[in-house]
Amino acid sequence: MIPLPIPSGRPLVVFTDLDGTLIDHHTYDPRESLAAVRILDQRGAALVFCSSKTFAEQIFLQQQIGICQPFIFENGSAAAVPGGFFAETAYQATQREAAYDIVRFAHAGAAELRAVLAGFKGLKGFADVSDAELAAATGLSGAALQRARERRFTETLLSPLDETTAGSLTRMLRPAGFTLSRGGRFYTVQSARVNKGKAVCWMMDIFRRTSPQIPFFAAVGDSPNDARMLETVDLPFLVQGPDRTWAKMDIPHLIKIDAVGPAGFSAAVQMLSNA
Ligand SMILES: [Mg+2]
Structure with missing residues (x-):
């Protein structure tokens, strides 16, 4: 110590x-x-x-x-x-x-990641929702909201996930080199390399x-x-x-x-x- x-x-x-x-x-x-x-x-x-x-x-x-x-x-x-x-x-x-x-x-950028996520029906990320929906979920507004949207490598999920769903999503993301990580408020999908x-x-x-x-x-x-x-x-x-x-x-x-x-x-x- x-x-x-x-x-x-x-x-x-x-x-x-x-x-x-x-x-x-x-x-x-x-x-x-x-x-x-x-x-x-x-x-x-x-x-x-x-x-x-x-x-x-x-x-x-x-x-x-x-x-x-x-x-x-x-x-x-x-x-x-x-x-x-x-x-x-x-x-x-x-x-x-x-x-x-x-x-x-990161091994890939946000465009590649969003293409992979498009295959998961019903999953909502920052990029999929209106400013009003995102503001309601995050408490951000105006320029701060736009700064939060400028994701280059990751996607933050607004859909609530239970542990079973999170586990199966992680397995499905693996072949494309992505994984799921849990922050204080949301799950984020990111390169598994980072x-x-x-x-x-x-x-x-x-x-x-x-x-x-x-x-x-x-x-x-x-x-x-x-x-x-x-x-x-x-x-x-x-x-x-x-x-x-x-x-x-x-x-x-x-x-x-x-x-x-x-x-x-x-x-x-x-x-x-x-x-
Ligand atoms: Mg934190």
Whole structure:
């Protein structure tokens, strides 16, 4: 077990889930986390978003809270790195967009995925419903709704699935190389080749190779699809869901925070920094 807090002179990288962790599960509001974000900023720690959210949503949230950092989008389907954040030779970008280098991990794009999903009758994803239906299901509206629709590699399902249906859907997706993952609110269909843990591992390797000292790696999450991210880092923190319980996962050294969402994120940052 690594003693906390991490000494202020040591490099620290914090990976964080967004929905129900950095931002409120119901309102998507980041305000409760802002003080903790400032603490990390002041100690020079990297704060890396790792979420099912889209590239557009994460760029917007970064601007909203005033940071410019690498991030992992659509459940590990790809990573985005601000140009110049790491040495150019540290990784190979797939493309460059809005001053970010994008590195793709998914084996296929959203068009291919939607073609596969079209074979499953009655299954409704973000792409299949009107703005009004999507707004009712997600609580998003206007530009935020459009940013949520900009999925490049994954599809989020609005249809509620019981465990049996989820299991059979997973088996049917397998031949095309896709799988199902469960977030705090919805199931997402994604490339079977990707998960949050693999993308975090890729980024940890770059931080290790480019930092003068090996950083400490922490991660904060709230739901089953955060498990792979949490098991990858030195210091995994699990915050409570809106019902004040913890998602079930068996991870060595998991630190369960006795607080919900952004309050839990803030408590984890306090433990790391003792600020
Ligand atoms: Mg979450």
